Amino acid sequence: MLNVIKFKRIRRAYLAAFLVPSMAVIFLFFLFPVVLTLLIGLTDMTFSFEWHWVYLDNYFQMFSDRWAPKILFNTLFYVFSTLALFNFGTALLISLITNHINEKVGAVFRAIWLLPRITPSTVYALMWLWATRDEPTALFNWILTGLGLKPVRWLWYNPPINWLVVIAVNGFVGASFGMIIFTAALKSIPEDYIRAAKVDGASGWQLVRYVELPLMKWPLMFVAAYQTLSLLTSYEYIFLVTNGGPGLYTTEVWALYSYHIAFSQYAGGGRLGYGAALSTILVAIGLIMSVIYWKLFRFRELMIEPKIED
Amino acid sequence: MDEWYSLRKLKLARIKRFLSAFVLYSILILLTMPIVLMYLMLFLQSISDELIGLIPRRLTLENWYFLANGYIKVPGTAGTYYPNFYLVAFNTFLLAITVGCLEVLLASLAGYAISRYKFKGRSQLLALILILHSFPGITLLIALFYVLNMIGLYDTLIGVLIVKVALDLPLGIWIMKGFFDGVSWDIEMSALVDGCNRLQAWWKVVLPSVRNGLMAVLIFGFLSGWSEFIYVLTFISSQKYWTLSMLVKALTSEEFVYVSPGVTAVAAVLYMIPVVLFFLFAQKYLLRIQIAGKGAL
Amino acid sequence: MVKVKLVDLHKYFGKVKAVVGLNLTIDDGEFVALLGPSGCGKTTTLLMIAGIYKPTKGYIYFDDVIVNDLPPKDRNIGMVFQSYALYPHMTVFDNIAFPLKLRKEPKQEIRKKVREVAELLQISELLDRKPGQLSGGQQQRVALARALVKEPNLFLMDEPLSNLDAKLRVTMRAELKRLQKQLGITTIYVTHDQVEAMTMADRIAILNKGILQQVGRPEELYDKPANLFVAGFIGSPPMNFVECSLNQKGDDYFLEGEGINLKVNREIGKIIVSSGVSELILGVRPEDLEIGRAPDTQSITGEVYVLEPLGRDVIVNVKVGNNMLKVLAPQGFKASPGEKVALKLKMERMHIFDKRSGKAIV
Numbered sequence: 001m002l003n004v005i006k007f008k009r010i011r012r013a014y015l016a017a018f019l020v021p022s023m024a025v026i027f028l029f030f031l032f033p034v035v036l037t038l039l040i041g042l043t044d045m046t047f048s049f050e051w052h053w054v055y056l057d058n059y060f061q062m063f064s065d066r067w068a069p070k071i072l073f074n075t076l077f078y079v080f081s082t083l084a085l086f087n088f089g090t091a092l093l094i095s096l097i098t099n100h101i102n103e104k105v106g107a108v109f110r111a112i113w114l115l116p117r118i119t120p121s122t123v124y125a126l127m128w129l130w131a132t133r134d135e136p137t138a139l140f141n142w143i144l145t146g147l148g149l150k151p152v153r154w155l156w157y158n159p160p161i162n163w164l165v166v167i168a169v170n171g172f173v174g175a176s177f178g179m180i181i182f183t184a185a186l187k188s189i190p191e192d193y194i195r196a197a198k199v200d201g202a203s204g205w206q207l208v209r210y211v212e213l214p215l216m217k218w219p220l221m222f223v224a225a226y227q228t229l230s231l232l233t234s235y236e237y238i239f240l241v242t243n244g245g246p247g248l249y250t251t252e253v254w255a256l257y258s259y260h261i262a263f264s265q266y267a268g269g270g271r272l273g274y275g276a277a278l279s280t281i282l283v284a285i286g287l288i289m290s291v292i293y294w295k296l297f298r299f300r301e302l303m304i305e306p307k308i309e310d
Numbered sequence: 311m312d313e314w315y316s317l318r319k320l321k322l323a324r325i326k327r328f329l330s331a332f333v334l335y336s337i338l339i340l341l342t343m344p345i346v347l348m349y350l351m352l353f354l355q356s357i358s359d360e361l362i363g364l365i366p367r368r369l370t371l372e373n374w375y376f377l378a379n380g381y382i383k384v385p386g387t388a389g390t391y392y393p394n395f396y397l398v399a400f401n402t403f404l405l406a407i408t409v410g411c412l413e414v415l416l417a418s419l420a421g422y423a424i425s426r427y428k429f430k431g432r433s434q435l436l437a438l439i440l441i442l443h444s445f446p447g448i449t450l451l452i453a454l455f456y457v458l459n460m461i462g463l464y465d466t467l468i469g470v471l472i473v474k475v476a477l478d479l480p481l482g483i484w485i486m487k488g489f490f491d492g493v494s495w496d497i498e499m500s501a502l503v504d505g506c507n508r509l510q511a512w513w514k515v516v517l518p519s520v521r522n523g524l525m526a527v528l529i530f531g532f533l534s535g536w537s538e539f540i541y542v543l544t545f546i547s548s549q550k551y552w553t554l555s556m557l558v559k560a561l562t563s564e565e566f567v568y569v570s571p572g573v574t575a576v577a578a579v580l581y582m583i584p585v586v587l588f589f590l591f592a593q594k595y596l597l598r599i600q601i602a603g604k605g606a607l
Numbered sequence: 608m609v610k611v612k613l614v615d616l617h618k619y620f621g622k623v624k625a626v627v628g629l630n631l632t633i634d635d636g637e638f639v640a641l642l643g644p645s646g647c648g649k650t651t652t653l654l655m656i657a658g659i660y661k662p663t664k665g666y667i668y669f670d671d672v673i674v675n676d677l678p679p680k681d682r683n684i685g686m687v688f689q690s691y692a693l694y695p696h697m698t699v700f701d702n703i704a705f706p707l708k709l710r711k712e713p714k715q716e717i718r719k720k721v722r723e724v725a726e727l728l729q730i731s732e733l734l735d736r737k738p739g740q741l742s743g744g745q746q747q748r749v750a751l752a753r754a755l756v757k758e759p760n761l762f763l764m765d766e767p768l769s770n771l772d773a774k775l776r777v778t779m780r781a782e783l784k785r786l787q788k789q790l791g792i793t794t795i796y797v798t799h800d801q802v803e804a805m806t807m808a809d810r811i812a813i814l815n816k817g818i819l820q821q822v823g824r825p826e827e828l829y830d831k832p833a834n835l836f837v838a839g840f841i842g843s844p845p846m847n848f849v850e851c852s853l854n855q856k857g858d859d860y861f862l863e864g865e866g867i868n869l870k871v872n873r874e875i876g877k878i879i880v881s882s883g884v885s886e887l888i889l890g891v892r893p894e895d896l897e898i899g900r901a902p903d904t905q906s907i908t909g910e911v912y913v914l915e916p917l918g919r920d921v922i923v924n925v926k927v928g929n930n931m932l933k934v935l936a937p938q939g940f941k942a943s944p945g946e947k948v949a950l951k952l953k954m955e956r957m958h959i960f961d962k963r964s965g966k967a968i969v
Contacts, residue, residue, distance in 0.1 A: 014508040018423035022416040022479055029476030030442060033453035040452060049459060090341060097338050101331070112342055115349065118589050120537040122558040123578040127348040129562060130355075130571070139351050142363030172345060192692035195659050200753070201680040201709040204330055210705070214696045226444065233446035236540055240559070255449065262452050263544060275452050282449045290441045314609070314683050314760055315672040323677055 034283060041277035046270045058277035067249050067257070075253040078167065078238075079231040086171025087227040091178025092220075096212070099186045100204055113179055116172040125240035128169050129155075156246050166251050169237050174230070178223040185219040186212060225296075229289045233282050235259060255282055356575035373572030382561070382573060392560065392569075393549045395577065402536060402553040402581075405467055405474075409535030410528045412475045413482045417527050418520070420479075421486025422512055426498075436487075443480035451544055458545055467551055470541045478534055482527045489523030490516070529592050533585055554581040609669050609760040609793050610635045611656060616665035618651050618817075625651040627817040629665070638787050638794045640808035642801060642840075648817040649797045653763055656795060658682050669761070680709075685754030685792075686763040689770065691746045693738035699749050700734040706757040724752045727786075744775050755790070762787070762794040768803065780806055801841050805829070813837050835965035838890050838958060844922060847896075847932045849889045849907075850962065853879050862889060862959075865928020867907050872954060879959060879968055886962035893935040895956035898923060898942075902949040907932070911946045925950060 044054045062068050083089075094113060098106030116124055131139035132154035141151035155162050189212060197211045213220075235256035238244065244252035244260065252260070262275030351364055356373055358366030376382050380395035424436060454473055455464075463469035493516060501511040517524065539555040546552065552560075558581055561574040616629040626648040633639045641649035654660040656667060658679035666673050674682060685706075693702050700721060701708075707717045725731045728748045738746055747767060754762065767783075768776045784807045787794050798804055804811045805825045813820040813828065813836070821833040832838035838846045851864030853876065860876025862869040867889070871879075879887070902908045909927035916922075923934045925948060934950055942948065959968045 015423055015427055015429060017509060018419045018427075018512075022420035022483060025416065025472065025476045026442070026479055029454065029457065029473055030447070030450070030479075033450040033457060036453035036456060037450055040456060045456075049456065093337070094341065097334050101334060101338075109338055109342055112345055114589070115345060115586075118533070118537075118585050119582055120555055120558070120585065121539045122555045122562065123352075123582045126558060126562045126574065126578050127352050131344075131348055131351065137360075137362045139347060139363055143347075146363070168344070190690070190692070192688050192690050193694060195654075195657075195679075196686070196688060196692035196694075196753075197705075198659060198679040199657055199682075199684060199686045200706040201757070203680060203709075206709055210709075211694065229444070229446065233449050236448070240539075258449075259451065262455070272452050272456070279449050279452055282446070286446050286449055287441075290445045293444050294437060294441045315669040315674060315677070317672065319681055320672070320674070320677055323681055327676075327678070 034287070037276050037283050038280050039276075040272060041280040042273075043276075044271070044273035045276070046272055049272075052273075054273065058274050061274060062277070067252070070249055071252050071254055071257050074249070074251065075232070075255075077163075078170075078251075078253050079228060081163075082167045082171050082174060082231055083224065083227055085167060087174035087178055087231065088220075088224055090171065091175040091223065092182055094175065095179050095182035095186060096208055099183065100208075110179060110183065113172075114176050117176045121236050121240060124173070125169070125237060128165070128241055132165055155242060162242060162246065162251055166238055166242060169241050170231070170234065173237065174227060177227065177230075181219050181223055182216065185216045189215050225289070225293065229286060233286060254278065258282070352575055352578060355571055356579045357572075359570070359572055361571075370572075373570065373576045376573060376576075382569060382577075384569060392557065393552050395557070397550065398552050398554055398557045399580075401467060401551060402555075405471060405538065405553055406532045406535035408471050409474050409478070409538075410531035412471065413478055413531035414524055414528045416475065416479060417482030417486045418517060418524060419512075420483045421488075422490050422516065424483065425487045425490035439480045439483055443484060447477035448540060451540070454541075455544060464545060465547045465551065467546070469545050470538065471535075473541050473545070474535055474538060475531075478531060482531065485527055486520065486523050489520040493519045525592075529588060533588060536585060557581075608635045608791065610671075611761065611793065611795070612668040612671075613652070613656070614666045614668065616652065616655065616667065617663045618648070618655060618660060619663045624817050626655070626814075629814075629817075629819050631812055631819065631822060633793060633795060636791045636793055638784070638796065638807060638809045640804035640811045641795060641797045641814060642799070642804040642811050643814040643820075644799055644840075646816070647814040649799075649814050650765055651817075652814070653765055653795060653797050656761070657684055657686055657763055682761070683757065683759050684761040684763055685757060685759035687747070687750045687754050687765065687767045689766040691738075691750040691767075691770075693746055693749055693753075695738055697737075698734065699730070699736050699738065699741070702738065702749055703734075703752045703756050705753065710757070720756050721752075724756045727755075728752050743771050744779070747771065747779070751786075755792075759792060762792045764794070764796045766798055767796075769798075769800070776803075783807060802843065805841070813840060815840075831967070832890075832958065833967055835888065835890070835960050838960070838967070842892055844893050844933050844935070846890045846892050846958070847930075848960075849927065849930050849932070851887050851889050852885055853887060855880070862887070864889070865930065866909055867927065869907065869952075871957075875954065875959075882961070882968050884961045884963075884968060887968070888960040888962050890958035890960055891952050891956060893922065893933045895952055896932070896934040897951040898925075898934055898936050898940065899949050899951055900947075903951075906949040906951040908947065908949055911942045911944055911948055913944060914940075914942065923948075 041058055042055050043050075043052050044058070045051065094109065098109050134141070134151065134153050134156065136142060136145045136151045140154065144151055152161060154165050193211055193215070194207065197207050202210065233255050235253055238251060238253060238256055239259070242251045244250075244256050249257070258275045258278035261271050261278060263270075347364065351361065354364060354366055355361050357369055357371060359370050359372070360367040376395065380397070382392045382395060384391040424432065424439075458464045458469040458473070461469075463472070497515050497519065498511050501515040502508075506514065537555065538553065539559070542551075542553050542556055543559075546556070554577070558574070558578050561569055561577055611633040613629050613631045616626055616631075617624070618626040629648075629652060631639075641652060643649050651660060655662050658674070658677060662675055667675055669677075669682065693699075694705065697705070703721045703724060704717050707720060712720075721734070722731065725734060728751055730745060730748045730752060733741060733745060733749070738749065741749065747770075750767070764783075768779055771779060780803060796804070796808065808825065810822060810824055811828055812822045815836050821828060821837045823831075828837055828841050832841060832846075835848070839848070849864055849867060851862045851867055851869075853871075854861050854863050855876070858873070860871050860873065860879070862871055869889075896907075899906070907927055909925040909932065912924040912926045912931065914921055914923055918938070920938060921936045921940045923936050923940065923942065925932045925934055927950075932950065960966065961968055
């Protein structure tokens with residue numbers, strides 16, 4: 001009898017040894033901050049970290065914040081444009097094309113498209129900043145003038161061109177996610193279907209439209225959903241390239257606004273409370289969508305689960 | 311009538327095939343060009359004094375001279391405006407390697423337990439991990455800022471380390487769990503029968519069988535730590551703790567005024583090279599992880 | 608309808624030579640089987656004819672036009688795959704209609720043709736279902752329908768019956784043959800099952816390791832195999848092979864080997880001598896051996912090893928020297944293991960092969 005209890009205690013001890021380190025870290029620095037964000041959002045905390053409760057005042061302030069509507073619009077515009085043009089659109093295009101041409105060549109192109117994602121963000125931003133400078137010696141304007149066109153002021157006081165740059169900067173990184181998933185999906189279509197369709201008389205485009213795309217329904221939905229959340233909450237590249245400008249919030253998105261409110265001197269910074277409230281909205285959306293993914297795409301995650309067999 | 315097979319048909323088919331290949335390749339090249347050109351530009355700038363578009367005015371290696379002692383000189387000032395390059399590189403490496411190692415350790419411990427043990431709340435834990443790994447961690451920046459300050463880990467690399475590990479762990483655990491699921495019970499059983507306790511069996515027998523997974527998580531963690539920017543920006547205030555991401559950002563913002571673009575390019579290239587090399591050699595690991603993971607954007 | 612001609616066809620995958628120097632003509636309306644073991648190149652050849660693989664060397668003619676560069680969609684072929692390859696996301700109707708839809712035929716026409724073909728193959732009730740809801744046999748008919756609906760000039764089939772159960776296979780064999788005769792479409796049929804090939808094809812092309820072994824009508828391959836491979840592949844139970852050599856004693860020729868002392872007639876003897884081959888292999892089919900008790904110079908002596916009754920016949924395993932020969936005996940044959948028996952064979956039913964090259968001498 002005693003042995004059984006002792007065995008159970010030992011077992012529990014080992015289990016703890018295995019789980020506790022990870023769980024402690026995740027709890028303290030992941031789960032707890034989720035709740036904390038909500039709580040801080042109910043205060044008007046500053047860098048002195050005082051818990052001064054203002055409850056829902058921050059949220060009311062969002063409605064009267066003169067920049068909020070513009071930033072909200074920016075955010076939605078940014079998310080859906082980048083998704084349609086790059087993270088989804090270009091990703092699909094690249095994976096379809098590289099799958100229909102010579103495999104080795106296709107693999108090289110896909111490898112190039114992975115470069116933006118793996119390059120450290122500040123280096124990547126550096127390249128874009130240099131390429132989009134106003135001088136005719138900068139890369140893009142150099143090409144334009146070489147073609148006989150006039151140089152463009154890519155980033156400065158030139159909407160919607162600066163938006164184009166912001167979308168492209170994020171898009172070239174974002175496209176590789178969809179590209180990988182779509183490519184995997186395409187390669188998993190049994191060869192016989194492709195052969196049968198070719199014999200039936202399908203041209204390349206008909207093959208894509210009637211056979212490949214219909215068989216890719218789930219990956220298409222997954223990428224669209226996943227990337228939407230990703231774009232909604234990302235701001236690193238915008239921060240590095242335009243910092244929400246030029247001028248007042250022309251390319252500012254919601255997540256970046258929260259960051260500026262909290263940490264930037266110029267935006268009347270140090271307002272952790274208001275910033276947290278802004279973040280809470282994103283956190284809530286993030287939680288809801290993550291749960292939805294988990295429910296809907298559980299099996300898809302299992303499929304994507306890496307199985308590296310040598 | 312039934313003229314199915316004619317030379318005319320053949321010619322048409324040939325033309326059609328050429329045209330479609332032309333269109334496909336054109337689109338592909340047009341889309342991919344910007345990337346290629348920009349990387350070319352960066353590399354060329356590192357070995358030139360000034361670039362006109364993609365053409366160097368003069369090829370030179372003087373941009374690389376600062377590597378003699380690591381100090382980036384600012385013309386017109388006597389002092390060292392920027393932290394020493396080697397110090398920054400070391401910080402970056404230190405952060406990256408500890409992130410990788412810590413992630414491997416914690417993820418393989420937890421992944422093993424979830425894979426092997428049945429306990430109350432196991433499926434809930436699994437669900438939590440799945441939900442967390444698609445959750446965008448950077449929304450928690452303010453709360454993390456608060457926590458680090460409270461614990462006294464603000465302005466330390468350890469703070470950044472723990473935050474990175476915490477946010478990467480759900481993915482790492484998921485990966486390791488997957489690997490452990492694929493290891494058969496037999497070798498463990500024989501180890502346990504031979505007298506090992508659970509931890510010893512895990513260390514001596516099970517871990518070696520999931521070497522690929524360990525490598526994958528290590529590499530992923532290393533690269534994640536190496537490229538980190540936002541957390542370093544927000545949680546570090548002393549220059550002596552800067553990582554290369556901060557240095558490159560500083561050089562970018564202030565170049566042409568203080569530092570030549572050539573030097574900036576060198577710093578950027580050196581920062582980027584390890585990642586590209588890793589990528590080339592460890593491709594299969596990385597690709598799979600990026601799919602499941604928070605490659606962020 | 609089309610006449611297909613393969614001229615010096617080669618297909619290499621890197622270092623692997625899947626098809627080597629294949630020359631074959633398939634006449635208009637003919638049913639030709641490509642027969643051989645796995646990996647012999649028959650499916651590769653079929654895929655080249657379909658246009659899915661491009662030949663490494665050589666030419667494919669459709670009616671005297673070289674079609675090497677013609678894409679599959681322009682070749683007007685109907686093909687049935689071993690896996691059927693029915694589009695899982697489309698209904699049976701849409702699957703069958705697909706080739707017509709791709710040709711942008713008007714909806715009325717499509718509906719009419721699909722119904723006709725469905726009638727022909729007796730699957731009219733299945734048109735609304737999805738492939739996943741069908742049995743193997745039904746899927747196969749849908750695959751056939753899809754291949755036929757476009758009224759192809761050439762009909763290609765890659766082991767279409769191998770995923771069906773034995774009974775269904777036998778039924779479908781007859782049906783496919785009848786269908787082909789009725790429609791008169793040139794057909795090329797790939798299989799590894801020699802019974803299928805023998806029963807269905809007008810002519811059979813046997814391949815091994817990418818090389819054509821022999822082409823001919825089923826009876827030709829059966830009666831006059833060109834080499835060891837063909838002899839051993841065609842016929843069930845397979846031909847018996849025994850090593851031997853020819854000895855001349857005066858005017859008489861004898862085949863001698865373990866347990867064998869056979870007198871052969873002079874013409875045969877002279878042919879063998881003139882071929883210059885000394886190491887021979889004697890081949891004789893189980894059904895061409897008669898079991899008796901009295902040995903003579905026309906028979907092989909051996910010992911009964913075991914009997915395998917099949918119901919209709921009995922397969923008698925006879926030990927001759929170190930070889931085991933199988934003999935087909937009539938129903939009711941009885942013998943006990945160890946009994947000495949004499950196997951009589953007819954000169955005309957005997958085959959002699961060169962041991963080294965495998966080629967048939969007689």
